Amino acid sequence: MTLEDLKLVVASNLIKLRQAAGMTQAELGEKLNYSDKTVSKWERADSMPDAFVLLRLSEIYGTTVDALLSEAAPWQDPVEAEREAERAALPKFSSRVVTMVAIAGIWTMAVLMFVIFWLAMDILLWQVFAVAVPISLITLLVLNSVWNKGRHNLIIVMALVACAAALVVLLLPKHPWQVFLVLIPAEVVVVLSFHIRSRERRKP
Numbered sequence: 385m386t387l388e389d390l391k392l393v394v395a396s397n398l399i400k401l402r403q404a405a406g407m408t409q410a411e412l413g414e415k416l417n418y419s420d421k422t423v424s425k426w427e428r429a430d431s432m433p434d435a436f437v438l439l440r441l442s443e444i445y446g447t448t449v450d451a452l453l454s455e456a457a458p459w460q461d462p463v464e465a466e467r468e469a470e471r472a473a474l475p476k477f478s479s480r481v482v483t484m485v486a487i488a489g490i491w492t493m494a495v496l497m498f499v500i501f502w503l504a505m506d507i508l509l510w511q512v513f514a515v516a517v518p519i520s521l522i523t524l525l526v527l528n529s530v531w532n533k534g535r536h537n538l539i540i541v542m543a544l545v546a547c548a549a550a551l552v553v554l555l556l557p558k559h560p561w562q563v564f565l566v567l568i569p570a571e572v573v574v575v576l577s578f579h580i581r582s583r584e585r586r587k588p
Contacts, residue, residue: 393455395426399427483528487520537578549563
């Protein structure tokens, strides 16, 4: 085995052991009094730890130096390995299509109810479409939170608040437009609430 081959073997073993231990390169470097850049070089097979560091690594991982130097599996570039893990974690279906199907299903039900009331009772129940709008927005909010990590949730919630105000105006007998006066402070509260949550996430 050449020196280059040995570097690849050690790099592969170090990656697997560190990931199995749930440590980052920075955390491992701190234990060894080395920088994360040095650990990265070991795992990229650009360099190899000296004998003392190999001994320390074996103690940290509860293994032997021989195990660190023994070929266990083919070496893989850590960047490519991370990309493969991300690809494997992606859903096997299109989240966008699922969202569209869910919303289309809501509107299909609204149209169905409208047609049933029209044919059976000769009533044009247009309110079902007014109710379908907030239900669609709530569905979009839930699915967006699950699959897109809440990106654009602020816009969806603001639309939902505006839709709720419009729904109240439409469904009340006298259509009190004054309800829309509450809309501006309500939207401000929504925006501020999202900023509060963002700051909390940044706290250590």
